[in-house]
Amino acid sequence: MTLLRFEDVSLHRGGRLLFEGVSFVLGAGERLQVTGQNGVGKSSLIRLAAGLLREASGRIERSPLALADDNVAVDRELTLKQALSFWDGSVGTAMEALGIACLAEVPVRLLSSGQLKRSTLARVAASDAKLWLLDEPLNALDGDGAERLSRIIDAHLTAGGAVLAASHQAIAGEWPKLELGA
């Protein structure tokens, strides 16, 4: 089952061609890492896959998806559990998986950037979307966080999901690479 398909996609940003001729297919149980230097368009490709940007040419097919990027999208004045529950009712297991269950009653504004990163990943893990889009998922994560991340990714792939991650760092596991700007 195909969850995400790029066919000869190109993207313009600010009047400049960012990339062109990008094609790949992501099926159930598959993962792909977008790599490349800073500014080459990794994050833009993720936002394009999410449907938040429009492709200049080519075709994109996508199934329902969940996105984790640098925007936390949780209300700072609420406790973490309340804030995450706005997006998906059952966040308990996901918070457990990312090691932030103990922070459930802590107001979001008091959390560190690493804890916020875990929260955005928990939001994705709690959604029932098959396709996960992760933009720089390792940013601000410590060793334990990175390990938990690779564990939830493995579990998600086993359950028939797919993951598209953009990172210039190595993510644990066997990742087929898509090199932008090569």
Place this chain on the structure above:
Amino acid sequence: MIGALILRDLRRGLAGAAWLPVAFFLLVATLVPFAVGPDAQLLARMGPGALWIAALTAALLPIERLIEPDRADGVLDQLALHGVADETTAVAKIAAHWLSFGPLLFIAAFPAAVLLGIDPAALKRLLLSIWIGTPGLAALAVAVAALTAGLPRAGSIAGLLLLPIAVPLLIFAAAFCGDGSNQALALEAAISILLLAGAPFVTAAAIRAART
């Protein structure tokens, strides 16, 4: 999701400075007699108009908090990814914004009317015009907030954008308060409905255009 979004925005609106527009409204009502003088007849005649100017400027106060924080924090993106159309988000934001200042302004009109010596018949007209005009004002404020989201010093640009479009609302609302003409009320209602109908689409287009 739309109900949850309205509740969330209303909670944020009220937890923020919901009293600020109302305090501003009452402040103007307090200052007008000092500026104009104690002539009760003159005050009663210009009172409703002065209150409408106060309501208009009060609606501008929270404009930077309506869209920009959610845009910068990725909430608008996540809503779109959760299958909420940008137009729906806009409608929820308009409803929440109106709920956070419309009813409060309605209540504040009573003490303001006492301060300006507005008689009960004129107060009734003022309340009706506030009831009909503020939803349009809320819609306009959200649309302008979306158009200026992410710009530096958005507040002052928002004022320049909002006030000219709000002028017809002001003219007909004040005209109705003055002589109770039904035509003025009908025109005020028509403009309010026009703003309510158009604003969600303008807001949604602005949200989409701001996605980079």
